[in-house]
Amino acid sequence: MYAQLVETGVKRVKSLEEMTPEERAFQERIDAEIKIEPKNWMPDAYRQTLIRQISQHAHSEIVGMLPEGNWVTRAPTLKRKLQLMAKIQDEAGHGMYLYSAMETLGADRDAEIDKLHSGKAKYSSIFNYPTLNWADMGAVGWLVDGAAIVNQVVLQRTSYGPYSRAMIRICKEESFHQRQGYEILLTMMRHGTQAQKDMVQDAIDRLWWPALMMFGPSDADSPNSAQSMAWKVKRMSNDDLRQRFIDQTVPQLEFLGCTAPDPDLKWNEERGHYDFGPINWQEFYDVLKGNGPCNRERVSTRRKAIEDGAWVREAAVAHAAKRQQKQNAA
Amino acid sequence: MTDNKNDLIEYLLRLGDNAMINGQRLCEWCGRAPALEEEMALMNVGLDLVGQARNWYEYAAELLADGRDADQLAFRRDERAYRNTLLVEQPNGDYAVTTAKLFLFDAWHFHTLSALSASSDERIAAIAAKGLKEVTYHLRRSGEWVERLGDGTEQSRQRMLAGIDEVWRFTFDLLSSDEIQQRLAAAGIGADATAVAAAWQATVEQVFERASLPVPQPASYFYLDGKRGLHTEHLGILLAEMQFLQRAYPDATW
Numbered sequence: 001m002y003a004q005l006v007e008t009g010v011k012r013v014k015s016l017e018e019m020t021p022e023e024r025a026f027q028e029r030i031d032a033e034i035k036i037e038p039k040n041w042m043p044d045a046y047r048q049t050l051i052r053q054i055s056q057h058a059h060s061e062i063v064g065m066l067p068e069g070n071w072v073t074r075a076p077t078l079k080r081k082l083q084l085m086a087k088i089q090d091e092a093g094h095g096m097y098l099y100s101a102m103e104t105l106g107a108d109r110d111a112e113i114d115k116l117h118s119g120k121a122k123y124s125s126i127f128n129y130p131t132l133n134w135a136d137m138g139a140v141g142w143l144v145d146g147a148a149i150v151n152q153v154v155l156q157r158t159s160y161g162p163y164s165r166a167m168i169r170i171c172k173e174e175s176f177h178q179r180q181g182y183e184i185l186l187t188m189m190r191h192g193t194q195a196q197k198d199m200v201q202d203a204i205d206r207l208w209w210p211a212l213m214m215f216g217p218s219d220a221d222s223p224n225s226a227q228s229m230a231w232k233v234k235r236m237s238n239d240d241l242r243q244r245f246i247d248q249t250v251p252q253l254e255f256l257g258c259t260a261p262d263p264d265l266k267w268n269e270e271r272g273h274y275d276f277g278p279i280n281w282q283e284f285y286d287v288l289k290g291n292g293p294c295n296r297e298r299v300s301t302r303r304k305a306i307e308d309g310a311w312v313r314e315a316a317v318a319h320a321a322k323r324q325q326k327q328n329a330a
Numbered sequence: 331m332t333d334n335k336n337d338l339i340e341y342l343l344r345l346g347d348n349a350m351i352n353g354q355r356l357c358e359w360c361g362r363a364p365a366l367e368e369e370m371a372l373m374n375v376g377l378d379l380v381g382q383a384r385n386w387y388e389y390a391a392e393l394l395a396d397g398r399d400a401d402q403l404a405f406r407r408d409e410r411a412y413r414n415t416l417l418v419e420q421p422n423g424d425y426a427v428t429t430a431k432l433f434l435f436d437a438w439h440f441h442t443l444s445a446l447s448a449s450s451d452e453r454i455a456a457i458a459a460k461g462l463k464e465v466t467y468h469l470r471r472s473g474e475w476v477e478r479l480g481d482g483t484e485q486s487r488q489r490m491l492a493g494i495d496e497v498w499r500f501t502f503d504l505l506s507s508d509e510i511q512q513r514l515a516a517a518g519i520g521a522d523a524t525a526v527a528a529a530w531q532a533t534v535e536q537v538f539e540r541a542s543l544p545v546p547q548p549a550s551y552f553y554l555d556g557k558r559g560l561h562t563e564h565l566g567i568l569l570a571e572m573q574f575l576q577r578a579y580p581d582a583t584w
Binding site: 195317 | 357362367369380381482486574583
């Protein structure tokens with residue numbers, strides 16, 4: 001999930017009786033599964049929540065390019081290099097697409113990016129972990145994109161039209177990335193040397209728990225979920241999404257011949273789900289607060305890119321204005 | 331054909347190495363470009379180039395027939411065996427240096443692939459024709475950036491001038507030709523380097539004029555020669571990074 005802990009600014013969900021006629025018409029539209037479009041009236045809190053959620057999602061796409069950028073210059077074969085470059089390019093595209101969806105809500109891309117650089121806006125906590133061997137490129141595709149898909153498949157039905165349509169498009173590409181990631185790992189496990197197999201297990205050991213944290217805190221500790229669910233900005237609870245992800249991932253893990261770093265992970269016949277051990281939420285909140293292993297590097301790399309590029313963007317604007325002037329004069 | 335075979339292998343490696351090293355430098359921009367649109371464009375151009383490199387290497391590997399495949403040509407050759415032009419191995423610098431590098435290379439690449447599209451070697455003609463579609467866009471894009479930066483603000487103009495100054499000296503190596511090229515051009519297989527150089531000069535003059543940038547005097551002989559594996563010190567470091575996994579785990583399957 002690329003947007004965790006999205007603040008709604010709402011303490012308690014209003015009942016239909018408590019709503020103004022506008023609010024009520026809006027809620028009834030949502031209840032009837034009719035998409036909200038940019039020109040429709042919407043409560044300010046809904047608008048702000050979506051801006052926060054979509055911008056977090058867009059920031060995650062962009063920051064998420066950095067752990068891959070760490071390996072794209074070292075990809076081991078032409079095929080793997082091309083795959084990774086294409087994936088990174090897709091992510092830049094997703095970022096652009098999501099920022100556009102966000103702008104339909106009246107938000108400004110540059111202003112939201114400023115919030116990322118000042119630490120006010122969040123992005124997915126997973127990208128604050130380092131990528132330490134090539135298998136991480138497989139594990140990121142499989143687990144991180146995999147977790148994102150579980151969330152985004154559900155978000156294809158989200159109530160805001162432009163976001164829902166962005167999700168439909170993005171999901172197709174993410175599924176491709178996930179299969180590619182899994183294939184990287186499978187090749188290393190099936191045809192690789194012992195050193196390569198060790199890389200795969202090491203990558204899974206490091207990324208397993210952070211991937212589970214991507215779904216955000218447990219429902220009991222997720223104060224904004226009720227309003228987001230009522231608005232159908234969110235369509236399944238964090239815990240349900242996490243369970244779904246674990247249930248579909250464990251058989252793939254076994255097929256790889258690898259293990260998860262969780263001694264409590266086992267099939268529960270009665271529940272029809274996998275049980276799993278406690279998540280270290282202290283780590284999650286720490287990373288979210290900025291104290292993860294790579295928070296500082298990720299944000300400063302992004303900030304530097306935008307600061308160093310200021311003169312380039314200014315030149316492009318100045319040149320376009322001069323051209324316009326010449327055209328008008330002609 | 332056999333007479334030309336060794337020439338042809340050399341020539342294919344030059345084409346492949348130019349695309350590969352340029353693509354590698356573009357990978358270094360990941361997450362660091364001045365705008366999201368540029369992030370996409372740079373990776374897109376890089377992707378085209380690495381794809382083209384693969385095509386040239388595959389053909390070279392078939393002709394070599396010594397058991398090496400395209401990956402081994404890319405990831406297991408040392409710097410003295412690399413045949414790329416000096417220009418593409420230069421560090422990225424700021425966006426003006428990168429723009430200058432890309433544009434000067436793209437103009438050469440465009441005219442070279444245009445000529446190779448008519449090669450009597452069908453395989454070369456096919457790879458070149460496919461690449462030419464991509465490179466036509468590369469040249470338009472980098473040419474537009476030369477214009478934007480040259481004509482944009484005072485700062486961008488100064489940086490663009492400095493960027494051109496930084497890499498112009500490598501254009502001697504880019505445009506020069508040797509006996510291998512001459513023999514292949516005479517056989518109708520390779521591009522005529524003199525004709526490519528003249529077309530390159532015309533393209534550069536045209537774009538620089540639109541950008542109000544002076545065209546420097548032709549670059550002079552530089553003592554190094556990428557075609558013979560005499561590189562600047564930057565290539566060795568670049569390859570150390572790019573080839574790391576293949577070198578560290580020679581028995582691995584990726």
